[in-house]
Amino acid sequence: MGTALERIAVSALALLASAVIFGLLLVFYAGVDPFEAYALMYQGAFGSWFSFQNTLTRAAPLILTALCTALPARLGLIIIGNEGALVLGGVAAAAAGVAVAASGPLVTNLAMAAAAMVVGGAWIALAGGLRQYRGVNETISSLLLTYIAIALMNHFVEGPLRDPTSLNKPSTPPIGDANMLGTIAGSDVHWGLAFGIAACLICYLVQRFTTFGFAMQVIGGNPKTARMMGLNVGRYVLIACAAGGAAAGLAGMVEVAAVHGKANASLAVGYGFTGILVSFLARHHPLAIIPVAILLGGIGASGGLLQRRLDLPDAAVVVLQGIIFVCILASETLYGRSWAWLWRFRAAEGR
Amino acid sequence: MIDKFNIGRRALLGGAASAAALGLAGGAQAQKPLVVGFIYVGPRDDYGYNQAHAEGAAVLKKMAGVKVVEEEKVPETVAVEKSMESMINMDGATLLFPTSFGYFDPHMLRMAAKYPKVQFRHCGGLWNQAKNPMNTGSYFGYIDEAQYLAGIVAGMTTKSGKLGFVAAKPIPQVLRNINAFTLGARSVNPKATTQVIFTGDWSLPVKEAEATNSMIAQGVDVVTCHVDSPKVVIETAERAGIFTSGYHTNQAKLAPKGYLTGAEWQWEKIYVDFVETMKKGGVPGNFVRGGLKEGYVKTSPFGPAVSDAAKAKVEEVRKGIIDGSFAIFKGPLKDNKGNTVIAAGTTYTQTEPVLEGMNYLVEGVLGATS
Numbered sequence: 276m277g278t279a280l281e282r283i284a285v286s287a288l289a290l291l292a293s294a295v296i297f298g299l300l301l302v303f304y305a306g307v308d309p310f311e312a313y314a315l316m317y318q319g320a321f322g323s324w325f326s327f328q329n330t331l332t333r334a335a336p337l338i339l340t341a342l343c344t345a346l347p348a349r350l351g352l353i354i355i356g357n358e359g360a361l362v363l364g365g366v367a368a369a370a371a372g373v374a375v376a377a378s379g380p381l382v383t384n385l386a387m388a389a390a391a392m393v394v395g396g397a398w399i400a401l402a403g404g405l406r407q408y409r410g411v412n413e414t415i416s417s418l419l420l421t422y423i424a425i426a427l428m429n430h431f432v433e434g435p436l437r438d439p440t441s442l443n444k445p446s447t448p449p450i451g452d453a454n455m456l457g458t459i460a461g462s463d464v465h466w467g468l469a470f471g472i473a474a475c476l477i478c479y480l481v482q483r484f485t486t487f488g489f490a491m492q493v494i495g496g497n498p499k500t501a502r503m504m505g506l507n508v509g510r511y512v513l514i515a516c517a518a519g520g521a522a523a524g525l526a527g528m529v530e531v532a533a534v535h536g537k538a539n540a541s542l543a544v545g546y547g548f549t550g551i552l553v554s555f556l557a558r559h560h561p562l563a564i565i566p567v568a569i570l571l572g573g574i575g576a577s578g579g580l581l582q583r584r585l586d587l588p589d590a591a592v593v594v595l596q597g598i599i600f601v602c603i604l605a606s607e608t609l610y611g612r613s614w615a616w617l618w619r620f621r622a623a624e625g626r
Numbered sequence: 627m628i629d630k631f632n633i634g635r636r637a638l639l640g641g642a643a644s645a646a647a648l649g650l651a652g653g654a655q656a657q658k659p660l661v662v663g664f665i666y667v668g669p670r671d672d673y674g675y676n677q678a679h680a681e682g683a684a685v686l687k688k689m690a691g692v693k694v695v696e697e698e699k700v701p702e703t704v705a706v707e708k709s710m711e712s713m714i715n716m717d718g719a720t721l722l723f724p725t726s727f728g729y730f731d732p733h734m735l736r737m738a739a740k741y742p743k744v745q746f747r748h749c750g751g752l753w754n755q756a757k758n759p760m761n762t763g764s765y766f767g768y769i770d771e772a773q774y775l776a777g778i779v780a781g782m783t784t785k786s787g788k789l790g791f792v793a794a795k796p797i798p799q800v801l802r803n804i805n806a807f808t809l810g811a812r813s814v815n816p817k818a819t820t821q822v823i824f825t826g827d828w829s830l831p832v833k834e835a836e837a838t839n840s841m842i843a844q845g846v847d848v849v850t851c852h853v854d855s856p857k858v859v860i861e862t863a864e865r866a867g868i869f870t871s872g873y874h875t876n877q878a879k880l881a882p883k884g885y886l887t888g889a890e891w892q893w894e895k896i897y898v899d900f901v902e903t904m905k906k907g908g909v910p911g912n913f914v915r916g917g918l919k920e921g922y923v924k925t926s927p928f929g930p931a932v933s934d935a936a937k938a939k940v941e942e943v944r945k946g947i948i949d950g951s952f953a954i955f956k957g958p959l960k961d962n963k964g965n966t967v968i969a970a971g972t973t974y975t976q977t978e979p980v981l982e983g984m985n986y987l988v989e990g991v992l993g994a995t996s
Contacts, residue, residue, distance in 0.1 A: 325715050329708045429826060442983060443750065443797045444728050534704045536732055540827070544701040579697045579709050583717060589699035
């Protein structure tokens with residue numbers, strides 16, 4: 276754990292390094308002027324009000340799914356089943372929404388959110404429970420649970436929950452236009468963004484200012500010590516996993532209530548997997564998740580412009596994301612050493 | 627490389643300056659190009675669904691006064707709304723082709739309501755005059771006609787009498803293709819059967835290869851498919867030395883020995899027509915359908931293994947389909963559970979709405995819809 280300054284400096288350095296590597300790839304592999312590419316990326320992601328809204332809309336689900344990895348990470352668990360919690364949350368939300376669609380938008384949306392959070396939370400708590408009580412590696416189990424979740428989603432939307440009129444794209448019945456979550460006033464960014472930011476703030480406050488949060492930190496530091504101190508580690512594991520899963524489930528609810536209006540296979544488009552990336556880039560810090568998600572949302576938003584103007588393949592932005600991920604992970608080794616490293620340079624100069 | 631762009635920019639500035647000069651001189655209004663946006667759900671070079679559309683877009687690129695902008699691998703979420711909006715706001719697109727089925731509702735409809743002056747045309751045939759705005763529309767081809775012809779070739783080429791069909795999902799469009807292919811095969815080879823395997827999604831290369839291999843192990847000797855990219859199925863079958871029938875676009879390159887024929891789209895027919903209408907100041911059709919007759923679908927050129935008898939039979943039936951004397955779906959027709967699905971004496975033309983809700987597999991298909 277370095278100082279806040281060190282953290283920001285090292286992350287910025289890693290981002291710079293990835294920008295340079297990506298730029299070199301652009302020049303030598305794609306034959307594209309990197310400055311032109313970066314200018315276009317800026318234009319596509321932040322260059323206008325339209326672009327910025329595009330970025331924020333794409334960031335919204337990432338903020339929520341990132342929490343699914345970030346919260347258990349506080350306890351030293353690596354959960355990557357975000358996508359599974361999202362799709363099942365979405366299915367649960369659609370089912371609940373259709374069931375109570377007649378009772379007004381507020382009740383419908385609350386029921387949808389509750390159903391999504393319960394199902395998403397239970398799904399990730401399952402991975403946490405397997406780890407705590409059965410010794411199953413939570414990373415593997417949560418990943419495999421994702422595939423089960425996607426299969427379950429397909430089963431439900433093509434079977435018991437299918438709207439018979441959805442012929443060529445099996446979906447649940449729509450929750451109805453009146454029950455859709457609108458956009459934040461004055462923009463066309465949906466409310467998922469506000470939910471995500473609120474969730475991050477709550478998580479930060481709990482982690483920073485409550486004994487519960489402190490206990491999580493102790494367990495993350497050393498579970499054996501925590502146990503000796505009398506902390507019920509299993510309880511914390513289940514709660515953190517459930518909370519993370521609930522956040523991802525809520526992301527699924529937002530997809531249904533603000534974007535699709537129904538649940539179908541379009542829920543599984545990788546928001547959960549990108550959320551893992553966001554959480555790692557933010558070093559699992561709830562507040563850092565917000566800017567990181569906006570950065571990745573921006574990269575996604577600018578991808579289209581790169582394709583259209585420079586004829587780059589869609590994979591270009593995926594490559595950039597991958598490079599950033601590797602650079603940030605590699606930069607972890609600099610923590611605590613960066614100053615010594617710099618000093619050594621100076622010492623060498625002085626010699 | 628950097629030089630290239632400097633020149634590009636300079637040329638652009640020069641172009642802008644001369645355009646401005648023209649404007650000042652009060653000369654003829656500079657022809658603004660018609661900007662057409664294409665959005666694909668997968669890669670443009672997938673040897674399949676997306677490539678078929680990209681080939682249509684490539685034809686438009688050669689037209690004067692037309693600028694084509696393309697985005698690939700856009701998921702059926704808010705991302706496609708933003709892609710459409712970005713093409714409208716940043717590129718000035720006035721005609722958009724979101725080509726994937728799931729782009730229509732709610733994404734394309736939402737954008738169409740927001741940008742009433744832009745024309746949206748969707749591939750898949752969902753448009754409904756009573757419900758959908760007039761700046762939207764849909765186009766689709768009766769590719770089951772080409773599948774029927776491919777089925778004839780398969781039926782006349784197979785030695786084991788076992789045909790294979792790797793399919794994504796048991797939805798009406800897919801079932802209609804499986805049924806047409808099987809009916810074609812059995813029209814010339816009444817003992818032929820089609821083993822169908824549903825993989826569950828549009829792009830699952832590993833499952834598609836497994837399905838193909840398991841069919842080969844069962845003695846299937848002609849395989850075809852309805853997935854987004856037939857590449858894996860065709861290549862796997864070619865390696866095993868069996869025959870293949872393509873889909874979406876021409877895969878002969880992937881299987882020079884075993885490729886018989888295939889059911890292909892010919893979207894450029896529609897795209898060129900729409901763009902020419904727009905350039906004349908008109909509005910493209912809202913509900914455009916057609917098959918072999920209109921040239922929206924075609925069969926791939928015959929491969930080396932196709933017999934002359936099969937070629938002659940195909941041409942005979944093709945003539946019948948084009949002049950309207952031949953119908954694919956007519957009674958008496960039984961499904962593979964023994965129920966009569968089309969009564970004797972009933973003949974459905976391709977435009978028949980009942981066919982759009984097809985939920986059965988015809989007699990001769992081995993497999994189940996659920």
